[in-house]
Amino acid sequence: MGSEAEHVLTLDTLNPNVIELQYAVRGPIVIRATEIENEIKAGLKKPFAQVVKANIGDCHATGQKPITYIRQVLALCTYPELLKSNDFPEDAKAQARRILEGCKGQSIGSYTDSCGLMVVREDVANYIGERDGYPADAKDIVLCTGASDGIKSVMTLLLTAKGGIDAAGFMIPIPQYPLYSAAISEFGAYPIPYYLNEKNKWALDVSELERAITEAKPNCKPRAIVVINPGNPTGSVLTKENIKDVIKFAHRHKLFIMADEVYQHNIWAEGAEFVSFKKVLQEMGAPYNKMELASFMSASKGFMGECGYRGGYAEVINLQPEVRAHYYKSISAKLCPPVSGQAVIDCIVNPPKPGGPSYDTYMKEKDDVLAKLKEKAKFVTELFNSIEGISCNEVMGAMYAFPRIYLPEKAVEAAKAAGQTPDSFYCFALLEEMGICTVPGSGFREEPGTFHFRTTILPQMDELKAVLNKFKDFHLNFLAKYK
């Protein structure tokens, strides 16, 4: 009996759901990337001067500047003394005053309602109403600590508190954003993977949905379908027809729809447009417009990229009133989402108005960020498709490319010998040789026998070009090495 035996928590007693949980976006390769950064700091020689973190959609980390107006409103809310300053525009002051009026004691240091400030919820409802052409109700808006928190809160409602064949089943796209698989593990729920059609721009085929749910029904209680649109990691943008098909499918199988729409401002492809699930539900009329739907939005993506403020909201419609009361109650133990994050959301959904002193700068900064991202989406797509052994669907939306890599058999064997998936093996080599940190496709799950990686399109254009040239060298070397 060594001192080890004295621990309450060991690998034998630790919550097995925690052991199972994986979150690839911050997984082993990212941990290794940070180690390498520390090795460089400590003077260790590397074939590169710094690590490029293309693993996570962290806009400001890769050189994007904050939108001035948002930060002005936040500074005014934070330190209201600045309301007296002539250095801040009147529209920013008015918006800050309005937010502070909504805060108890006029301080963003006080708790808000658990659903968030009513003034922000109203602004979100107006934004959605204008976006969709159908009104939204502020009572259906729940602000949250980033979209992740909102997603987990809704998933919590759908759990069964039972295991085995009584566990709640969540249909998730493959490839998917790993928050979903991580939450399913943590909750002891049951994942129902459905494969997106890589050959058809990662479209969502109803026949595949039917296959997936049919196979899963003996093993769990299917409760919800998760759709990510625009797609992460795929970069796809669904058509309205495709969304209709999904809604009909969900209705047929009595599934709660969870629409992850955090990239709704990030549409790049010609002819593509963002259409919300809420809008399509409304257009379809009865019985679809009574279906339960949660749509999630974030302050972290779009053109603002304010990840660190942890702002987000969920619009949750058509809940039974009793269920909604329990939902509100269940989030009350978290007290409230960060109020500065709520203020960021307010600036996004209620931006400066034409004619106001901040309008031109705001629009210029917004358009500039979006134009650059659009340019990079095109550049990345074309570059990947120009390289032997790689194919990549067009980055139609969101902030990522998810190229497919065709790996030689010898590389697959070498990976096996190293105890890694082939794409992990590939991505680790890319990190060690070139200092480029991406995320292996296996972290998002993928069709068996296919290999991918995810990279953000966020580095500034000059850096992105340099990085992708280094990548190309790496890739061709890798192919040659394992030919």
Place this chain on the structure above:
Amino acid sequence: MGSEAEHVLTLDTLNPNVIELQYAVRGPIVIRATEIENEIKAGLKKPFAQVVKANIGDCHATGQKPITYIRQVLALCTYPELLKSNDFPEDAKAQARRILEGCKGQSIGSYTDSCGLMVVREDVANYIGERDGYPADAKDIVLCTGASDGIKSVMTLLLTAKGGIDAAGFMIPIPQYPLYSAAISEFGAYPIPYYLNEKNKWALDVSELERAITEAKPNCKPRAIVVINPGNPTGSVLTKENIKDVIKFAHRHKLFIMADEVYQHNIWAEGAEFVSFKKVLQEMGAPYNKMELASFMSASKGFMGECGYRGGYAEVINLQPEVRAHYYKSISAKLCPPVSGQAVIDCIVNPPKPGGPSYDTYMKEKDDVLAKLKEKAKFVTELFNSIEGISCNEVMGAMYAFPRIYLPEKAVEAAKAAGQTPDSFYCFALLEEMGICTVPGSGFREEPGTFHFRTTILPQMDELKAVLNKFKDFHLNFLAKYK
């Protein structure tokens, strides 16, 4: 088959753990208080002009002013343009620059590591080292979205992912802060209540701990003991001897210690002092200094009261390295705590230094808040004890009084007839008649046959006096009515 039948979520299918979950601090009485506020706004006549919310420790909501220095540092981090302004002191600028240096892209809009910024974790470790006289390791510090988030993350590690007699048991004080019972419900874990000794300043008797765990052992797997010190809702402050007893008990039964120490700056009683569990563990030496302990701290209480920023940290010591890796991984899916909340924590643990331009004002503001709270703690204790049918232990620490109310038999019967607990019945009457919103003792649980309520001591002194005078009238009327 009405449209009701079409809902995925009904009271029959909703997660039963969510249905069970209760969070009294924002429970039915608070919902009713908000309704009354809306009724007043709508012009309905009430016997009072406004509702006094004494239900929640929300400092700024009740008139406490933010600490200037904290808000200056936050404004500088938010809008770095202000670093050029002469209106901000140099020490605030230096602290803001240091935080921004720690942020990727020098923006608090980028994600931090999931454990938080290393610079803040180091400052927390220094603070703890100075507080206890024993060094702390920055790697043991995990920043979180308010203490609540940190507490739930640690509880998650301790779950068994099983129900029935294999569920994880958490020893919780009665009365307790309802976060614990709410989280236990949500997680499907097993509560092991132990009663604090109201007759002895709410002390923690080891014989009671032994009784509680002995009774619980056939029904669950006891994993952890929660201690709240200074006490919420009790206002107690534990002695070092009492803490030693708890540590020995936890060692004997191999329990993980969860020390909720968010009120560590809020000590009022003469002769009382805050001693951390960590310090006592270290003083006791082997084998106790190898025990697993998590201590939680918040930006929301103390003298700063920055609830809305959702800042907090956990110091988690003596984890096995493999377990710690899983802990870090499990929080990574939340991405990171709000960075502005991290900055608040930094200002609290690394305040202005003597001789610097902000020191005098900072100390004056801090001392002023604490002196006023101390005065109110004394006033409230004395006032409650002067009223017939009420007894109240001294408010030695924290921000609440938890008086015991001796209710006439007729009142107990009337409550029963109304389908309420006697203290809910009492608190609802207090709300409806006087507009004073408190929380019934049953929301914190209490010894059977005893009745209490919790009130904050936060309203400004003039208001507090007026409120308590109205309360006294109400109470004496209530006694007379049900005599």
